[in-house]
Amino acid sequence: MDTAVPYRLKASGVSKSYGAIRALADVDIELMPGEVMALLGENGAGKSTFVKLLSGLITPDEGTIAIDGDEVQLATVNASQAAGIAVVQQEFSTVGTLSVAENLVLGQRGARWWWSPRRLNASARAILGRVGLEDLDPGRLIETLSVAEMQLVEIARVLAKDARIVIFDEPTAALSDAEIERVLGVVKRLAAEGRSIIYVTHRLGEVFEIADTVVIFRNGRSQPAQKVTDLTVDKVVTSMIGRELGDLYPDRSAGFGEIVLEARDLQVAGLRGDVNLTVRRGEILGLTGQLGSGTTEIMKALAGTGDVFAGTIELDGTPVALRGRREGIESGVAYCSPDRKKDGIFAGVSIRRNLSSPWLNRVAPLGFISRRRESAEALRTATHFAIDANRMGTPVGNLSGGNQQKVAVGKWLGIQPKVLLVEEPTRGVDVGARAEIYAQLRQLCDSGVGVIVSSSDTNEVLGLSDTVTTYYRGAQTASRSANAWSESELVREVMHREEETR
């Protein structure tokens, strides 16, 4: 590297801690103009924390960030944008009932007060052309666009800001092959214009196609950037794994019972091909895949809230028609959603009442709640899950993430489920509580329940499950007993298909 060429972005010694947890430790990253840098790493490795830092959502505890030679304080989102950083998020940030052109101009400082469609559409067309949407009518409302078009408009919005550094956070999760090519083309074009690109992804195929350099995060530290040409899939995978397993995971099952849940030839919206899986009593089946892999759709289908077009689901050999959560619960299928704040817990309600919510009818003969029985039963669940029994009256929203998750999972104990479906069992949960949750899941399983865990954390899935099935972009790729998997193989399977990296 010619040291006279100024770096576009230079992060030195950046650290960030949350209490005792080091999310980032001594991160050094240098980014050149026109360079496409891929950030890789498992969940919790630190890359999303680093992106948040650059976006201005959080501030570092130590370290400096310099852009084009000047040190910057990215204390707020505004400061980050003013420094020339733009982020293309996973969630869409456009307004559906306004037109494409209007969205491109929305919220801009110094925008004119008169919005004539002709002027807006003209300037929109110019920007849309750069993302390959030159045929799109800028007067169309965002909500009429396809997901892929919306994603490209998101990118176009970023272009409208004329940023020096563009960060892409998993931009292709919901896109088809052709659409991904479009996005990658845009990224290349942006880099050719001299902008610096940070591309966060789990898809190695894309990394090998457009990235110049790769920085791998592990345990909060960033490894020195490597040229993509020097790397292979195996080398990347090896660098990514290596988290301390420790005593986090309980022993695997000694033996399984009969098949408790079987899905046969299931056609589910969002998945290519049929879904076939079985879970036996005493078995933890792990489904793993990244964003857009289809695992969420499968879990929803098994829970009864997804779109199932064909096929059968059998519980204990009897076919069931799961039309909603009520039928699911009555049939003995418990489901923990991945976003407990949204639909997993009642935040303003006490622990006791949260725990009793799915099985209230069991302590309410004739419709009148026996508070004594409710308390007793809830207490039993609480002690089982190591929830502080003295706080049964506390609103769940006031608890730590780990305790909240214990409540979200624990409440299903009371319905004596046949099958427990859990998505992202330890999202937003600290290490201590994680071990407890894993232990509880294993215990539940050993008592005769079939457990299906879906998680994007390959380490977790491998440590916890008896059988692991991998998914990539809407299709199942492999299924083996956990003993037959190595972590690097798992990571490979969820991050690419052979065709993509040759």
Add this chain to the structure above:
Amino acid sequence: MRQLTDWLKRYALQLIVLAVVIISMYAAYPNFRVEASIERLIPLGVIAAGLAVTMIAGEFDLSIASMAALAGALTVTLAPLGLVTSLLIAIVACTLLGMLQGWAIAKLGINSLVFTVGTLVLIRGLTWLVCGGLAISIDDITASDIFYSKFLFLSPLSAAGLVILIVLGIFLARTKWGRELYALGSARHEAIAAGVRYRRGMVIAFGISAGCGAVGGALTSALSGSAAPDALESMLVIGIAAALVGGISIAGGRGTMVNVFLGFAIISVLSSGLAGMGAKGFVSQLYIGIFLLAVVLAEYFLKRFGEYRERARGRKMAEAVA
């Protein structure tokens, strides 16, 4: 030409309903004069417009009818200063009050429905105070004569109403602040993240709402020469009905002044037709209620139908790939 057909498609439902209503009225009541319906632009049309603006921004201003009554009371009380002056003072004062409301709602982060339930009582109370508890009237009854002149079928009042609707329409469709209201209404989180100023939007929305109510109430009082503490109470329900029947979405982010005008027209033709037939006021209340429920139910079933079609499309895609 294509724009015209787009426009027609957009308002097709309301246009059809309006046509049906007009024809029914003519059929039932031979002396029916549709032009008379436009008179009610003040107060109904502008109140519906004010309600629409807050709905578009994703809020609800239940105090608009009380604001109208207050403006009327102020107009009559201040009439000795000259009718035009008192009108202006009343409208400006109420608009400022509305802007204050919007600011408070944004600053407190309180649900506008809850807040305006309280202010609807408060402002009605203010009206009582101004009126001194009784119906009041302007001494000089000739002062309002000007309002009775007519140009074609438009009186100065309905002309003013039309102008307001047109100006608001342009504001909502072509100005930055107007479009930002749509953004706040349909995707508030995203809009604020993009840089839209929430507080400013609330001040504008509730200011316009109060202003519209004030215009409606002030001019009504100027025309009749009197004001009462319980004036225009029914305007809230009728205004909401007009806005919703016209096609303003209660979910926010959607609707134009054309929707407001069409909704107003439907309700107004209905009411004046029924009144002309000799039916008492409560009959039109009944029909208005029916229309209101019919519209929201229709919107609901259309949404369900849309979702059903989405699923069918998704199914086709899945079957194609599998």
Add this chain to the structure above:
Amino acid sequence: MTTTPTTTTTSTIFQERAGFRQAMNRVRNAALPLLILAVYIIASIAVPQFLTFETIRAILLATSVTGIIAAGMTAITLSGNLFSLGVTASVVLSAVIYLAVGSATGNIYLGALAAILAALVIGLGQGYIVGLGLNPVVVTLGAGAIIYGATAIITGGEVVAARTNTLGVFATFAVLGIPLPVIVLIVFTAVAWFLTDYTRIGRNIRLLGSNKETARNSGISPMGSTIWAFLAFSVGIGVAAVLQAAQTLQVQADNFPELTMNVVAAVLVGGTAVTGGDGSPVRSVIGALFIATITQIMVLVGIPQGTRYFALGVVVVALVVILHLLRKASSR
């Protein structure tokens, strides 16, 4: 978004904030009862005729109709469905039916039953439509307009009067000097409180209001709970209508214009969360009591109607804002 703090320094901050939140919560719960107590104490000292049997009786009577409806409406608010803005129309209809059926059959109990049944039917319809997911404000406003129009058409806009005075028994009957409406208020509130706190249906209504999606995932049916909430509300409407009709012995289509707002104000002032999941019928009755007390004091002091109305508006807005701020502070 945040990971759990595990060091002692951060967890003490966590606990301190929890302490502050709890304190704010306690203030919020105690605010209204303490306020009423303060008002009563001040009024007893400052206003001469306040602490008399007649005054207290008048206050309680005035509270009874509004309070019963407010207690019932709390179920709707708890379920996350805001309020019903069609109270007046439903009450008028039920009152008319009570007087009409009661006069026609000569049986006051039959009349009362018919009134409550009518309220249940119209409540069921509204509950179903709201349960589909439609906006409760619009639905109840529209239904109110329809009911008002229908009632007016059926009665021809004329006064419907009781044919005999026996229909007034529900208002005049007294036990130990306490008028029946007040007793009914107390009993109704107690029952409502019990149903909300000790039955599965009541619990499900609360949970629905707390988080609709979580409720669905837990097997609670939004439609079912919403309908139950509206049915509970409708019983309140029917009962209150009978009591009201018994007091005046005549009803006209456009009676009780301020009733809806009084009831909504009572629920708001009482402190039940408008977002749902948190509150109680008892609070709403206390809210109704507070409003009735303030009104009566103003009457005693000689404040004219207009000013009273204005003062009431100020009080409602002020309390709503304060309660809102307290709630925000107790959940930060």
